[in-house]
Amino acid sequence: MTGPTDPPDVPGLSAGLSREEALALRESFDPDERERIDETVAALLDLLGKAHTMAVLSAFAFADGPLRFSGLESQLDIAPNTLSTRLQELTAAELLERTAYDEVPPRVEYTPTEKAESLFPVFAHLHHWAIEYDL
Amino acid sequence: MTGPTDPPDVPGLSAGLSREEALALRESFDPDERERIDETVAALLDLLGKAHTMAVLSAFAFADGPLRFSGLESQLDIAPNTLSTRLQELTAAELLERTAYDEVPPRVEYTPTEKAESLFPVFAHLHHWAIEYDL
């Protein structure tokens, strides 16, 4: 038996709204607001779609407290320039907050904002998905 | 007022498990299974990370019933070769099922599998996120 072990009825996988509920909620907004939502979703998917963005955020989702550049680099096996770019994008999107400490050795910490934290259940959901399924 | 309108206390954004719950659940598995889960998550993030994968899946998440190649192509504004590749990958991952009808004009339909459907609340969550936040 190397496949997914019979999971002990993992809770939470069906958490979140159904398609019908989501569509109904969507109807409750006026067209202008609906358009803004669509654009935001598109932009969000675009950001999350870039290579390693999800992996980076997921690292923050399962970490407790701030993370450092080198920690992410080794943990994720990602090239430093790419990591740097992603961190800048996420900081610009106000999903991460960058704090530099003027010390020796130097230290830079990245902390997820509230905006990012409200995104984290997504990664928990993906984790649960992996408990039940394989790829 | 062009920013996000004060949302009428949208439900569902906090749906899903917290980080603590997720980590606790993780502890309940033996090391071998934990390793499998990690690999699956990594593979999943890798797949979802590729350009337009999330957008394609999200299209299925909010659609009712199967979708066709041309529909996705126009709806998502994505190059045909790229769409073709993504659909092949998703089909190989058993997230989509491809059904070809021998007709004129030819028709090919893609249907999300149960594996994919259990992933859909993620997209609903992202949609809700866009209701509360901006990018």
Place this chain on the structure above:
DNA sequence: CCGCATCCTACCGGATACTG
């Protein structure tokens, strides 16, 4: 030492044209 910027190379994704 750590956090990046730079240079270069390889590959991936976009546009277009074409076929079953």
Place this chain on the structure above:
DNA sequence: CAGTATCCGGTAGGATGCGG
């Protein structure tokens, strides 16, 4: 309609260097 073939540009990845 549903893809493939081809070409090309952008972007990720690896190595290296350097400032703080």
